[in-house]
Amino acid sequence: MTLLTRLLTDKNALNHTRTEELPLAPLQPGEALLRVDRVAVTTNNITYAAFGDAMKYWNFFPTGEAGWGHMPVWGFADVVASDVEGVAVGERFYGYWPIASHVRMEPVRVTARGFYDGAEHRQSLTSAYNQYTRTSADPAYRAGDENYQMLVRPLFITSFMLADFLQDNGFFGAQRLVFSSASSKTAYGTAFCLEGPGQIERVGLTSPRNIAFVRGLGCYQRTVAYGELEALEADVPTLYVDFSGDEDLRSQVHHHLGDTLVYDCYAGSAQNTRFLRNTALPGPAPVFYFAPVQIKKRNADWGPEVVNQKFNAAQRAFIDRVSHASPPWMRVREHQGFAAAQALIADIHAGRIDPQEGHVVVLVP
CATH class of the missing domain: 3.40.50.720 (NAD(P)-binding Rossmann-like Domain)
Known part of the structure; x- marks a missing residue:
């Protein structure tokens, strides 16, 4: 039986986390199961968690446990099972994930670019966070720059x-x-x-x-x-x-x-x-x-395609700058596993972070 490992955060003490393992129920019609590979953990995650209930930050991945939240982070995940046409096993997606080994989703609005999670609890949440992008169709994606992309984007x-x-x-x-x-x-x-x-x-x-x-x-x-x-x-x-x-x-x-x-x-x-x-x-x-x-305003002013073009060009220039400057603006540190993620969250919360470092947690052994 496949087990789900997830990291939960105490909403009243964001430096306090715990992990737990749960059995994964069988896939249902219209669902896809993705294995979360690597994620970036940054100051922004702590900031948004602090305003979690008011900004509905905790609503993306409900825990079912009062007082405990499932911190969303940006990163990459691979499809390991799918009952959705157009979402194939082995495909890799960039998006908003929980700090967990796996996540079940209900992909809708599937296109060549990717999909949106159509889970009922996410319908009232900000649309941009519900969108998942195929790396194979992302003009800003470079395999060698994954760490920089999820840290910077x-x-x-x-x-x-x-x-x-x-x-x-x-x-x-x-x-x-x-x-x-x-x-x-x-x-x-x-x-x-x-x-x-x-x-x-x-x-x-x-x-x-x-x-x-x-x-x-x-x-x-x-x-x-x-x-x-x-x-x-x-x-x-x-x-x-x-x-x-x-x-x-x-x-x-x-x-x-x-x-x-x-x-x-x-x-x-x-x-x-x-x-x-x-x-x-x-x-x-x-x-x-x-x-x-401001994104909503510019989507109305310019159209989403132009917004994406402008952003992708600026992001490419920024990644080149932070990674190639002498000395580099950012050094990437990789952390392995859930225990390392817990220690990293505590350090970020306490401000014990070198500003020149970007932190990535690799969850797949």
Whole structure:
């Protein structure tokens, strides 16, 4: 009998996880069984888990156990059994999976590109997360770059659409962008998308230990340590892009810049996993940024095909940059098995991660 191994997360203590094994029931008509091969585990997974119930993050893969969630992650899986025409055993798909050995799905809207999971509980969830792409039909796929693709793509779609959102709104009248947690992949991905002649000034805020790394990226014109925030001129219209969630830092930014702070964009954090609170700061109220909103807008503006073309080209350029820069922006570390995944989640939750590393968990022995 094939066993299902799954990793469950305590919703009230995201660094606390456990694994369990369950028998896999026989495949039903209209179902496919996929074996999850390798997945990326990143800061974004912890961020979304923190807002899990409110953002329906836990609804993708229900556990049936109160207080325990099944953390979704991006990666690759192979079809090992199928009762669905057009979804063949041996095919490989990229998409949103649970941290588990296997997942049962109900593929619908099957095309040459892939399918959507038609399970009833997923019908009210964001469509982009229900889509699974055949690697054989993905123009952005390269077999040798799988680790980079699953590490970069989910973060980079946030970066790409955030850069587009800011440009689409004329940077809210700002002449300077200030990024907190500038060493984070989503932050420097956004800065990368805004490179080029005539673009807005980009300033990276980071901890002293990450100063050299952030300066070496080359996608920020200036790098400033958190303790040196007051070195920023207070008379330049500024847009604050917050990847740290640090309320004390946000307060310093607002009080230092005052009326010249034109917009505060909160892009999420792994270390501060609370919703935005009203702390009566001077200047604009922080606004939470959610990538699917801008994706929906651009799908309407340009059409999904053009959106995909633009994103694929930018992602290809970004993967080339992070993997081929000297020194590389990212070093990939592979972790083997569920116990390693548990330790990795605890380290990410605690902030014990080198910003130059990307982490992949290989689940298939």
